[in-house]
Amino acid sequence: MRYVSTRGGMADRSFSEILLAGLADDGGLSICDHYPFISDHELDCWRGLKYVDLAYEIISRFATDIPAEDLRKIINSTYTADKFGSTEITPVTKLKHNLYILELSNGPTLAFKDIAMQFLGNLFEYILTKNNQQLNILGATSGDTGPSAEYAMLGKSHVRVFMLSPYQRMSPFQEAQMYSLDEDNIYNVAVEGSFDRAQDMVKGVSHDAAFKARYKIGTVNSINWARVMAQVVYYFKAYLAVTDDNRQKISFTVPSGNFGNIYAGHIARQMGLPIDKLVLATNENNVLDEFFRTGIYRVRDEDDVHITSSPSMDISKASNFERFIFDLVGRDPKIVSELWKQVETSGYFDISKTKFYQDIAAYGFKSGSSTHNDRIQTIREIKSEYGLVIDTHTADGLKVAKAFIEDGVPMVCLETALPAKFESTVVEALGHKPDRPASHDGIEDMPKKYEVMAPSVDAIKSYIEKHVGA
Numbered sequence: 001m002r003y004v005s006t007r008g009g010m011a012d013r014s015f016s017e018i019l020l021a022g023l024a025d026d027g028g029l030s031i032c033d034h035y036p037f038i039s040d041h042e043l044d045c046w047r048g049l050k051y052v053d054l055a056y057e058i059i060s061r062f063a064t065d066i067p068a069e070d071l072r073k074i075i076n077s078t079y080t081a082d083k084f085g086s087t088e089i090t091p092v093t094k095l096k097h098n099l100y101i102l103e104l105s106n107g108p109t110l111a112f113k114d115i116a117m118q119f120l121g122n123l124f125e126y127i128l129t130k131n132n133q134q135l136n137i138l139g140a141t142s143g144d145t146g147p148s149a150e151y152a153m154l155g156k157s158h159v160r161v162f163m164l165s166p167y168q169r170m171s172p173f174q175e176a177q178m179y180s181l182d183e184d185n186i187y188n189v190a191v192e193g194s195f196d197r198a199q200d201m202v203k204g205v206s207h208d209a210a211f212k213a214r215y216k217i218g219t220v221n222s223i224n225w226a227r228v229m230a231q232v233v234y235y236f237k238a239y240l241a242v243t244d245d246n247r248q249k250i251s252f253t254v255p256s257g258n259f260g261n262i263y264a265g266h267i268a269r270q271m272g273l274p275i276d277k278l279v280l281a282t283n284e285n286n287v288l289d290e291f292f293r294t295g296i297y298r299v300r301d302e303d304d305v306h307i308t309s310s311p312s313m314d315i316s317k318a319s320n321f322e323r324f325i326f327d328l329v330g331r332d333p334k335i336v337s338e339l340w341k342q343v344e345t346s347g348y349f350d351i352s353k354t355k356f357y358q359d360i361a362a363y364g365f366k367s368g369s370s371t372h373n374d375r376i377q378t379i380r381e382i383k384s385e386y387g388l389v390i391d392t393h394t395a396d397g398l399k400v401a402k403a404f405i406e407d408g409v410p411m412v413c414l415e416t417a418l419p420a421k422f423e424s425t426v427v428e429a430l431g432h433k434p435d436r437p438a439s440h441d442g443i444e445d446m447p448k449k450y451e452v453m454a455p456s457v458d459a460i461k462s463y464i465e466k467h468v469g470a
């Protein structure tokens with residue numbers, strides 16, 4: 001398998017070559033040069049496979065330059081009952097006839113990002129050890145990606161994590177998840193100001209190519225190909241759990257922000273998985289719902305982003321979306337480059353009058369959005385009808401899914417976090433706190449380790465210099 005850029009300006013590369021890189025040099029995203037097709041017969045053979053074996057079958061088709069034995073080891077050591085609660089890794093719960101929840105949040109930080117990030121941690125360590133390299137991951141988090149990345153890189157000898165977070169603006173639970181980690185390779189930096197200030201510092205560093213090269217700065221943000229790829233596995237797992245015959249089709253609803261999770265569903269569908277609809281759910285930040293309804297992709301100013309009770313979906317633009325558009329326009333990098341040039345100059349593109357917009361139907365995409373009140377109502381409904389307490393993001397999904405449930409087509413809603421992560425909204429809806437997994441009991445009371453910093457690019461640079469050494 002070779003990888004190309006969505007904007008056409010990168011000589012094709014191997015999986016390992018794109019693994020540690022962020023954006024392609026031409027500003028595009030790396031993407032596989034074709035989607036591997038899974039035949040009916042192969043899909044039959046996969047029925048009954050354990051998660052790790054299914055993961056190997058799928059990932060080995062993308063990571064073709066990693067020796068089979070090594071890849072198996074990495075996968076087997078990632079997806080364990082110890083880390084994810086059971087060897088099922090992503091169990092499916094039936095709510096009623098035709099409605100299911102795909103549990104994705106049983107990992108160490110109680111959100112679906114762990115599924116990809118834990119794999120990434122082990123994969124990075126493998127490649128870096130093999131090449132005798134060091135990597136210093138620099139990132140900014142508003143609360144969810146940070147813990148997931150830190151738990152994935154914990155104690156890895158070739159990786160350091162410098163994670164910037166907004167000082168005193170996260171929930172006590174989120175703060176505790178990161179700041180209570182006492183590991184030599186994890187550096188928590190609390191930036192005075194908003195998440196955007198922290199993000200600006202990361203951008204500032206990434207514009208300094210010499211600094212980046214000298215201090216081996218890398219990222220694990222949501223455009224990382226390996227993260228997306230690892231998420232393809234659970235679409236297959238869910239399909240095989242819900243059906244007993246490949247002639248059956250199922251639909252998925254995905255709470256979406258940066259379009260990473262649902263893009264993995266698109267990949268599964270392109271690989272031949274019998275998916276009927278891929279329903280994209282947004283909160284009040286409905287950039288993507290607007291696109292699927294109108295054909296207009298209009299990014300928001302950072303100041304126009306609503307701060308909501310499903311904060312992990314509060315986005316101004318969707319960083320993985322370009323990969324889907326690449327497919328939609330027939331994989332023509334000239335058209336993709338032109339569209340993103342329009343985004344840069346005018347803040348939007350409009351394909352409503354083109355044949356591409358008509359083609360969207362063939363990819364199965366549908367969309368809808370949800371509000372704070374919808375989340376509260378949905379959390380109440382699901383509790384009273386099924387006795388299940390869900391988190392706010394999963395509630396966005398279930399609310400939007402309702403409009404697209406059809407007879408004879410099972411609808412699988414992706415659970416993207418546990419309610420324990422978003423306690424205050426659950427209390428607002430139900431009047432009591434959600435259960436908390438024993439692993440997280442009393443974490444707010446643990447000692448905290450972090451450095452407070454002014455929002456300055458120079459400050460973070462000298463902090464990195466001091467801790468990495470030249």
Ligand SMILES: *Cc1c(COP(=O)(O)O)cnc(C)c1O
Nearest residue numbers: 256257258259260261312416417
């Ligand atoms: C990151 C995140 C999302 C959004 O996923 P994307 O891949 O960015 O679309 C949804 N819910 C939760 C809880 C998340 O952490």
